Amino acid sequence: MLTAMFLAALILITVHSQETEETITYTQCTDGYEWDPVRQRCKDIDECEIVPDACKGGMKCVNHYGGYLCLPRTAQIIVNEREEAAAESTSGRNNVIRRTPADPHRAPPNPTHQIQCAAGYEQSDHNVCQDIDECATGTHNCRADQVCVNLRGSFSCQCPPGYQKRGDQCVDVDECTLPPYCHHRCVNTPGSYYCQCNAGFQLASNNHTCVDINECDANNPCAQQCYNILGSFICQCNPGFELSSDRINCEDTDECRTSSYICQYQCVNEPGKFSCVCPEGYQVVGSRTCQDINECETTNECREDEICWNYHGGFRCYPRNPCQEPYVLTSENRCVCPVSNTICRELPYSVVYKYMSIRSDRTVPSDIFQIQATTIYPNTINTFRIKSGNENGEFYLRQTSAVSAMLVLVKSLSGPREHIVDLEMLTVNSLNYRTSSVLRLTIIVGPYAF
Structure with missing residues (x-):
C-alpha cells in the first residue's frame, strides 16, 4: 500500500514539474520590449533614453508601451499603472498567459462612483474621461488671425500657412526674402507668393523656374533670318540688305x-x-x-640687254650693265674704277646700283633702305652721307653702327616718278688714307595712293 502511494506521488510530482517548465521557459519578447532575467518577464524599452534626439521640432518624447510618442510640450500624459503592468505581462511572444489590460476610461464596477478627470478631459455619459475639443467648443483663447489645433488634453494656437508668430500676433512671411524660391522675380502676397519671369522667358510647369521662349520657332518675327538668343532674338538680313529702323525688316542697301x-x-x-x-x-x-601685277613675271617689253624692274602699278627696263667710263662691271650692278687709271683717283672706288619701289602713300617718317659696308677693314672709320638727290629734303641718313646707316623718308613722295639718291660711304684708315664708295638708289614711286 505504501509503495503504491509513493509511486503515485512520484508520478504526480513529475507531471507537475513538466507542466511548470512549459509555462516559464519563454525568453523572447516582441518589438519594443526586452527580457528581464531577474524578474523573469519582458519589460518595456525606454526609447526616449536610448534614441538620440528622438523627436524633432521642439516636440517632447514620451515613452509608450513597445514604442514612444512625440507630443507637444504642453500635452499632459495620464499613466495607468494597471495598464502598464498588463502591457508588460502580455509582451512575451507565444506566452500562454493572456491578460486584458484595464481600460483607464472604463467605468468602475460601482456605477455610482464619480471619477475625477485631468485638466483638458471631462467625464462622459458612460462615466469615462474623454478629451475636450476646445477648438470645437470655442473655449480656446486663440486670436482671430490664428488657427486652433486640438490636442489630447489641450489645444495649440498656430498661424495659418504663410504666416509666422511674432509675440501674440501672426505676421506675413515674406517668402521673397528667404532663400530663392523664384528663378527670376518673386512677388510677395499675404500668406503666399508667386513667381514672375523676365521678358523673353516663361514659367515652367513647376511655377518657379523660368525657361527661354524661342521666338523664332513660335512665330518668326524677322523678315529674313531669325536667331534665338537667351531671353530675346535678333534679326539679320541676307547679303546686300540691311536692317530697317524697326530691327525686323530688311532693306536693300548701297x-x-x-x-x-x-x-x-x-x-x-x-x-x-x-x-x-x-x-x-x-x-x-x-x-x-x-x-x-608683276609684269616682269608675266609679260614685258624689256630687251635682252635690259633687266625688268617691277614697281607698284607698272614696271621699268634698266640696262644690265649700268657702268659708265671709266667704271667697269665686276659683278651684277657693281661698277669699279680701276686704281691703275689715274682718273679714278678723284672718283669713288665703286658704284653699286640698287632699285626699290614704294607707294606714294608711304607714311613718314619711315625707314626705307639700309646701306652697309660689304668689307670691314681694321683701324678704319666709316662715315655716311647723302651725296645727291636730296635737294628738297625728302630724306635723312641716320648712321646705325660703325659700318651701316639707314635712309629715312621724312617727306611724302608723289607718283608716278623716279627718284635717284646717291648714298656715299667714306672710309679713313689710321694712315689718313681716304676712299669712298657710292650706292646709287633708284626709288620708283607708284602712281596710285589707295
Missing part, C-alpha cells in the same frame, strides 16, 4: 555709300551686291583688295 573703305580702290554698287575694281597695273584679290 554698300558703296555705307563706307569709303569697303573697297581698297573703287566700289561699284549692284542690285543686292557690290563689286570692287582696281586701277591699271593692279588686280582684285579676295573681292576687295588690290594687288600689284
